Amino acid sequence: MDMLEDYCIITQEDLEDIKDSISTQDLPSAINTIKEYLKQQDLVELNIGVTGESGSGKSTFVNAFRGLGDEEEGSAETGPVETTMESKDYLHPKYKNVKVWDLPGIGTPNFKADEYLKLVQFERYDFFIIIGSDRFRECHTQLAKEIMRMGKKFYFVRSKMDICITAEKKKKNFDQKKTLDTIRADCENGLRKIGIEDPVVFLISGCELGKYDLNQLQERMEKELPQHKRRVLMLALPNITLEINEKKKKILEANIGKVALLSAFVATVPVPGLSIAMDFAIVKKEIETYYNTFGLDDPSLKKLCEKSGKTIEELKSLMKSPLRFGINPASILSLLGAASLVVAENAVEYVASLIPILGTVVAGGMSYMTVSRMLKRALDDIAEDARNVLIASVGTAV
Ligand SMILES: Nc1nc2c(ncn2[C@@H]2O[C@H](COP(=O)(O)OP(=O)(O)O)[C@@H](O)[C@H]2O)c(=O)[nH]1
Ligand SMILES: [Mg+2]
Known part of the structure; x- marks a missing residue:
């Protein structure tokens, strides 16, 4: 389904996979299924x-x-x-x-x-x-x-x-x-x-x-x-070559669907003023993983400064993601502007029809699609920031 691929990074395959594993279960089991999948991956x-x-x-x-x-x-x-x-x-x-x-x-x-x-x-x-x-x-x-x-x-x-x-x-x-x-x-x-x-x-x-x-x-x-x-x-x-930078992005992208779904499943109360529900802790943890794996967390940046002779301020000035000064509900929500605009209604309906359980969560399909867009936006920004930091430090660092 082209529309899905365009507006949301979740692939048809990913959705079918999720559907197969959870669509017949109740909400707690669905949550456990995804949690277990993510946990096993980390082990x-x-x-x-x-x-x-x-x-x-x-x-x-x-x-x-x-x-x-x-x-x-x-x-x-x-x-x-x-x-x-x-x-x-x-x-x-x-x-x-x-x-x-x-x-x-x-x-x-x-x-x-x-x-x-x-x-x-x-x-x-x-x-x-x-x-x-x-x-x-x-x-x-x-x-x-x-x-x-x-x-x-x-x-x-x-x-x-x-x-x-x-x-x-x-x-x-x-x-x-x-x-x-x-x-x-x-x-x-x-x-x-x-x-x-x-x-x-x-x-x-x-x-x-x-x-x-x-x-x-x-x-x-x-x-x-x-x-x-x-x-x-x-x-x-x-993260020391542009090729590795790109591959890290691809690998992290593959989890967005499941993390977004988990966030929508776990949250049952809407974000104040919005028609979606999302679990901030889950989204925050995922974005922290992005910073860590790209080496943009503070300890890694400090090390890079020592090697490259650049200052933290210089490196941070190359970073544009709204999350670079802290991952909190406000900075996460600032990703929402761009994200919610592009969630097409028929795509939401389609997702909700595939995963009926979403209908039981507050504005389930919409939450799921919006959070996946947000994560995708965060990942794109952070990968781009990492790329710019890498280019600036190459030659003098690592
Ligand atoms: N210039 C340079 N020196 C290296 C490199 N790899 C190891 N060395 C040096 O070679 C010596 C032996 O390295 P080490 O890693 O301890 O070897 P090991 O005995 O195989 O563990 C050390 O003095 C290292 O600093 C390298 O890629 N370039
Ligand atoms: Mg040795």
Whole structure:
């Protein structure tokens, strides 16, 4: 139904899905169904095993992947000497069920891939990142083959690209893309020679994670993860490339229908002066998630200032969403002007006919459509703000 797609971001599929799960139930069960769905989504775990030789940049990667610097609270210790020979899990600061594991170094004398994988309890990882900071060696391929044999996935990462590029830049006729292509091809050739059939290598810098091949790596991981794990990966990634910014927006958009419905179901009293009902706490929590995942919450902005040398005022001046100075009923309602104008009456009727239970809630169809429009507007604004902040800080930050 075109009209629905135009005026409301809820897709036909989404509605049918909601209808199937709740239309025959009473209101309390419908509320529980949606709450449970959202809760389960937040419980999905992701375990990433980061492995490689000692000194290759494992701990640096573990920190950068979680959006942390090397000396921040909760970061893994890094340095010229490997400090631990044990696996250690580092929780994502915002998504605690995302664990990035700093695994012991490989390639020690008598290294055996099968014993190593047993030692680190290979079953627990959704995938491995195998980091090499120079040449890939036999220990890397041995490990890759054993990981494959165990039915798990891995990605080869060539780290410390910033060092390579700084050195190459001194040469005349420096061409970054060409240099990267040559290094990538060289790594892949090296791996082919030592027995990997169709190798793909991602060039990364733990010190400047947003540069080089992070987008390609992120795309590949996302594509190969099971559907239910993609969301948590995209939410947890630091917002350091425009591609990630866009994907975060898409992922968050997919929940708007359910959150709006929940807000309409839970609220039974109309917003004073309006013909709709909405639960502010639910809407507020969702908008807070937007700020958090885009890294526009105050603690994240402060960190970005330290890295980029910009002030909070400078960054906030790039942000236009009416919610940037606080998420409260007044700022939420300020989104309403634009939102309520575009809710077409026949679309409301259509939604109400699909989900009859909405009729029992105060102005149900209208509330649902209005709140989804508001959330969509908030998300669009916040994603755009994040994009502008990112563009302004790129080059000097992350
Ligand atoms: N320039 C640069 N240095 C890096 C990078 N990754 C790691 N290092 C440095 O290399 C050393 C070893 O890194 P670390 O993460 O501790 O390696 P690990 O032993 O594999 O955990 C440290 O001094 C890091 O600061 C990188 O991408 N670029
Ligand atoms: Mg380490």
